[in-house]
Amino acid sequence: MKERGARPSFFSEKINKRDVCMKFNELSAEERAALLSQYTAEYEAYRARGLRLDLSRGKPAAEQLDLSNGLFQALSAEDCRATGADYRNYGLGEGIPAMRHLFSELYGVPEELILACGNSSLQLMHDTLMRCMVFGVGDGHTPWCREERIKWLCVTPGYDRHFAITERLGFELISVPMTEDGPDMDMVEELVKDSAVKGMWCVPKYSNPTGNTYSEETVRRLVSMPCAAPDFRIFWDNAYAIHDLELDGDVLADVFALAEEVGNEDRIYYFASTSKITFPGAGVAMMAASKHNLAHLKPLMNLQTIGYDKINQCRHVAFLKDGATTMAHMHALADSLRPKFACTLRHLSELRALGIASYTEPKGGYFVSLDVLPGTARRVFFLMKEAGVTLTQVGATFPYGVDPKDTNLRLAPTYATLEELELGMSILVLAVKIAALESMV
Amino acid sequence: MKERGARPSFFSEKINKRDVCMKFNELSAEERAALLSQYTAEYEAYRARGLRLDLSRGKPAAEQLDLSNGLFQALSAEDCRATGADYRNYGLGEGIPAMRHLFSELYGVPEELILACGNSSLQLMHDTLMRCMVFGVGDGHTPWCREERIKWLCVTPGYDRHFAITERLGFELISVPMTEDGPDMDMVEELVKDSAVKGMWCVPKYSNPTGNTYSEETVRRLVSMPCAAPDFRIFWDNAYAIHDLELDGDVLADVFALAEEVGNEDRIYYFASTSKITFPGAGVAMMAASKHNLAHLKPLMNLQTIGYDKINQCRHVAFLKDGATTMAHMHALADSLRPKFACTLRHLSELRALGIASYTEPKGGYFVSLDVLPGTARRVFFLMKEAGVTLTQVGATFPYGVDPKDTNLRLAPTYATLEELELGMSILVLAVKIAALESMV
Numbered sequence: 001m002k003e004r005g006a007r008p009s010f011f012s013e014k015i016n017k018r019d020v021c022m023k024f025n026e027l028s029a030e031e032r033a034a035l036l037s038q039y040t041a042e043y044e045a046y047r048a049r050g051l052r053l054d055l056s057r058g059k060p061a062a063e064q065l066d067l068s069n070g071l072f073q074a075l076s077a078e079d080c081r082a083t084g085a086d087y088r089n090y091g092l093g094e095g096i097p098a099m100r101h102l103f104s105e106l107y108g109v110p111e112e113l114i115l116a117c118g119n120s121s122l123q124l125m126h127d128t129l130m131r132c133m134v135f136g137v138g139d140g141h142t143p144w145c146r147e148e149r150i151k152w153l154c155v156t157p158g159y160d161r162h163f164a165i166t167e168r169l170g171f172e173l174i175s176v177p178m179t180e181d182g183p184d185m186d187m188v189e190e191l192v193k194d195s196a197v198k199g200m201w202c203v204p205k206y207s208n209p210t211g212n213t214y215s216e217e218t219v220r221r222l223v224s225m226p227c228a229a230p231d232f233r234i235f236w237d238n239a240y241a242i243h244d245l246e247l248d249g250d251v252l253a254d255v256f257a258l259a260e261e262v263g264n265e266d267r268i269y270y271f272a273s274t275s276k277i278t279f280p281g282a283g284v285a286m287m288a289a290s291k292h293n294l295a296h297l298k299p300l301m302n303l304q305t306i307g308y309d310k311i312n313q314c315r316h317v318a319f320l321k322d323g324a325t326t327m328a329h330m331h332a333l334a335d336s337l338r339p340k341f342a343c344t345l346r347h348l349s350e351l352r353a354l355g356i357a358s359y360t361e362p363k364g365g366y367f368v369s370l371d372v373l374p375g376t377a378r379r380v381f382f383l384m385k386e387a388g389v390t391l392t393q394v395g396a397t398f399p400y401g402v403d404p405k406d407t408n409l410r411l412a413p414t415y416a417t418l419e420e421l422e423l424g425m426s427i428l429v430l431a432v433k434i435a436a437l438e439s440m441v
Numbered sequence: 442m443k444e445r446g447a448r449p450s451f452f453s454e455k456i457n458k459r460d461v462c463m464k465f466n467e468l469s470a471e472e473r474a475a476l477l478s479q480y481t482a483e484y485e486a487y488r489a490r491g492l493r494l495d496l497s498r499g500k501p502a503a504e505q506l507d508l509s510n511g512l513f514q515a516l517s518a519e520d521c522r523a524t525g526a527d528y529r530n531y532g533l534g535e536g537i538p539a540m541r542h543l544f545s546e547l548y549g550v551p552e553e554l555i556l557a558c559g560n561s562s563l564q565l566m567h568d569t570l571m572r573c574m575v576f577g578v579g580d581g582h583t584p585w586c587r588e589e590r591i592k593w594l595c596v597t598p599g600y601d602r603h604f605a606i607t608e609r610l611g612f613e614l615i616s617v618p619m620t621e622d623g624p625d626m627d628m629v630e631e632l633v634k635d636s637a638v639k640g641m642w643c644v645p646k647y648s649n650p651t652g653n654t655y656s657e658e659t660v661r662r663l664v665s666m667p668c669a670a671p672d673f674r675i676f677w678d679n680a681y682a683i684h685d686l687e688l689d690g691d692v693l694a695d696v697f698a699l700a701e702e703v704g705n706e707d708r709i710y711y712f713a714s715t716s717k718i719t720f721p722g723a724g725v726a727m728m729a730a731s732k733h734n735l736a737h738l739k740p741l742m743n744l745q746t747i748g749y750d751k752i753n754q755c756r757h758v759a760f761l762k763d764g765a766t767t768m769a770h771m772h773a774l775a776d777s778l779r780p781k782f783a784c785t786l787r788h789l790s791e792l793r794a795l796g797i798a799s800y801t802e803p804k805g806g807y808f809v810s811l812d813v814l815p816g817t818a819r820r821v822f823f824l825m826k827e828a829g830v831t832l833t834q835v836g837a838t839f840p841y842g843v844d845p846k847d848t849n850l851r852l853a854p855t856y857a858t859l860e861e862l863e864l865g866m867s868i869l870v871l872a873v874k875i876a877a878l879e880s881m882v
Binding site: 057059060062065066068069072073075076077081086087088089090091118119120122123126127130131133134135143145146161164165168169275279280281282300303304305306307308309310311312 | 498500501503506507509510513514516517518522527528529530531532559560561563564567568571572574575576584586587602605606609610716720721722723741744745746747748749750751752753
């Protein structure tokens with residue numbers, strides 16, 4: 001089996017076999033008190049500087065965005081008419097062929113299953129759920145708004161915006177712990193025996209925030225497990241499919257191919273976008289689904305809009321050109337990100353040595369997931385806030401915004417400059433140490 | 442009261458006082474047979490030419506689109522950072538301030554009520570309806586998917602894509618005839634006494650397809666009428682707000698101002714877009730709603746997307762600049778459209794003289810609504826199709842796609858070239874005459 005980048009962490013009971021607090025635990029109470037006093041003094045010095053840093057959101061830095069500035073001049077009116085169709089006008093609800101082709105090249109999904117859409121894959125996921133609510137997943141299936149009760153599987157830690165949608169729809173969110181190989185599949189297989197469980201959020205590659213990539217075995221089990229609900233659906237958000245930090249990035253199994261082997265291709269709604277390839281919010285999103293699902297979805301999507309922004313699709317094709325050119329662009333982006341991830345991990349290594357934290361070391365994506373001593377994450381967040389550094393809200397990576405162990409922090413190293421990040425991480429290390437020592441009193 | 446452009450037509454019983462078929466009626470059966478034979482021969486000559494013309498959709502012609510080609514080079518990366526915020530990145534779910542300001546200038550709606558969104562106002566209407574279905578119109582209101590039965594008012598003839606959404610949602614569509622002043626308000630006021638009537642489609646200016654503009658009295662009655670359903674909503678699709686053909690275009694009353702006078706501003710969901718200002722499908726759409734409605738809608742819209750395409754909004758601001766520049770652009774577009782409408786009306790005048798048709802003469806918008814003798818519209822459509830000219834499907838302008846009197850044809854003069862239009866209209870006149878004569882046998 002291929003080696004994936006993410007390491008074990010506290011968040012899964014199953015893999016939480018490592019002894020924690022080794023070093024700090026070996027100290028006497030007096031030694032710990034002395035250290036706490038020393039760290040607190042150092043922390044106060046930072047706090048007095050009145051800093052303002054943001055390590056909270058997975059946004060690209062301006063330096064990365066600059067690499068896509070070619071988009072601004074990439075296109076002329078002639079390019080929009082080059083195929084004979086006039087992309088300036090109405091029509092082509094499934095997107096322009098060249099963009100669907102490029103997505104197919106990049107994601108390895110057959111072109112005929114791909115719709116090239118608007119600027120947001122989140123919107124596609126949300127709208128697909130709304131269609132499930134109002135119309136159901138297909139003919140003969142009950143609209144979900146008519147169901148008494150719906151349960152939904154959330155791999156945790158996970159993406160807050162996913163959880164927020166299904167929470168607002170009134171679903172009961174069930175946490176499934178992330179393991180090194182993806183979601184805890186024994187648990188998933190057990191849960192889907194309940195017909196109220198209608199679906200599941202998955203970020204299968206460089207998962208937000210752990211950076212894990214699902215193993216082939218996990219993907220195989222997801223597509224082949226028997227589900228009590230005939231309309232069970234996996235929302236497969238492949239947001240970081242080509243977002244490798246290193247050349248030997250993780251390899252994700254082909255979900256449609258594996259699903260077809262067992263005749264379960266209707267189970268998958270597949271999403272991706274160029275949001276972190278070109279410009280967040282001004283990119284192109286895609287959705288892919290089986291032919292049977294598309295036959296149901298396309299007329300419903302055609303009710304919603306006459307077509308997505310074909311000019312922006314055409315612009316992206318002019319700029320990204322083909323798979324090879326796009327991957328070269330991704331390597332340039334990775335060059336810009338690599339020092340930031342290295343900086344983050346370098347600082348965190350001190351915490352690991354002290355036995356007071358574990359963290360993932362992803363080979364791609366946008367986040368590092370940090371687990372501090374259980375019961376101290378909120379304290380760390382507070383200390384950081386007081387020092388002027390914004391972290392992602394504790395609990396944001398869990399359903400209902402509650403981390404039951406108060407242990408997980410999502411670090412987003414991309415948006416800050418390297419200098420800001422160095423500073424922020426120095427303070428974070430101090431804050432984690434302070435919170436740990438306080439908890440050991 | 443201001444004079445509005447659209448004239449009476451067959452489609453409203455109330456105003457259908459004109460005597461029809463005067464001229465053809467005065468002829469003897471022999472004379473009519475002779476004419477029919479003559480017209481049929483002329484028609485056959487056209488048919489033999491194997492033409493292929495499309496007068497079916499309200500799409501701008503390439504010549505119009507060319508007037509917006511400045512958009513392609515309007516923007517640089519610097520422009521996207523000029524305000525301090527970086528529009529290339531995530532954020533600003535309500536749209537960029539400059540675009541909201543421009544919309545406010547163009548539509549006379551307060552900026553704080555406006556959201557600048559994606560490329561499609563249809564999408565905003567659809568999504569707003571989906572939110573009504575799943576979440577209801579606001580706190581304390583029942584989601585519409587839980588209602589036993591929902592009825593919806595459709596001003597007819599009207600826009601097929603509006604009707605299609607509410608039909609697919611399972612609403613019972615109720616036709617309300619269009620009059621010269623807008624919907625038949627006596628009928629509307631009667632219908633909304635039924636609490637199952639939850640809303641209404643309106644295209645208040647240069648309505649698709651009649652070109653009528655609602656009178657101030659109509660707008661006033663719409664916002665002030667007592668409605669049995671507390672969650673009654675008017676979907677105010679002001680698609681042609683600034684699309685005048687002449688300088689003395691129709692003036693539409695300020696719906697929010699009139700609604701506020703009577704405390705009913707929550708009744709209005711307002712939509713518009715630049716689709717027929719710049720590029721259809723690659724423009725910017727807007728939604729406006731009362732503060733109270735926005736407080737409910739914005740968190741729900743924030744679930745759906747992190748933000749719309751701010752770069753395209755910025756691009757539009759760079760190109761359209763301000764209200765005055767945009768109106769100059771609209772005048773240039775009108776210059777291109779005016780000869781096509783003139784050509785259409787010139788041909789139709791022969792039919793009016795013969796007493797076998799009535800039609801609207803809009804001062805703006807995208808359509809001319811033609812009423813032929815009741816029972817002959819489908820025959821005209823068929824004759825046109827046989828001659829290679831595609832018209833909008835008969836019935837498309839009515840709920841469920843059925844024109845109960847088989848009388849209405851929507852003419853879309855914009856997309857064809859003037860030469861094609863001349864030819865198409867010549868054939869149409871023949872077809873209407875043939876169908877009329879056939880019906881008099």
